[in-house]
Amino acid sequence: MTGYHTKWTVPDEHREGPEYVEAGARIAVGQAVYDRRTVPGISQAALAKRAGSTQTLISRLEGGAVTPTLPLLHRLARALESELDLKITGTGLRAEFPIAS
Numbered sequence: 001m002t003g004y005h006t007k008w009t010v011p012d013e014h015r016e017g018p019e020y021v022e023a024g025a026r027i028a029v030g031q032a033v034y035d036r037r038t039v040p041g042i043s044q045a046a047l048a049k050r051a052g053s054t055q056t057l058i059s060r061l062e063g064g065a066v067t068p069t070l071p072l073l074h075r076l077a078r079a080l081e082s083e084l085d086l087k088i089t090g091t092g093l094r095a096e097f098p099i100a101s
Helices: 018-038 044-051 055-062 070-079
Strands: 085-089 092-096
Touching: 018 044, 018 055, 018 092, 044 055, 044 070
Parallel strands: none
Antiparallel strands: 085 092
């Protein structure tokens, strides 16, 4: 069986809209936080404490429901003991907390 919404398509004109681009950026940042947090097994609550935030905010951020501020991104990078690499273009954003080798 395939997913419930597998036949949905997004028209190209919607992909270029500012709301779509912003939502994609929020999701990319949230995914980067989640990916980096789960490698060492840090809980949302522990990350929130390290970053001077709340577990609810971390949960909402990872789910793409929050547009992070620059100060929050700085605190998260410090709390995750990592750098945050952002690549912003006119049509999207790529975010990654690279793991030091």
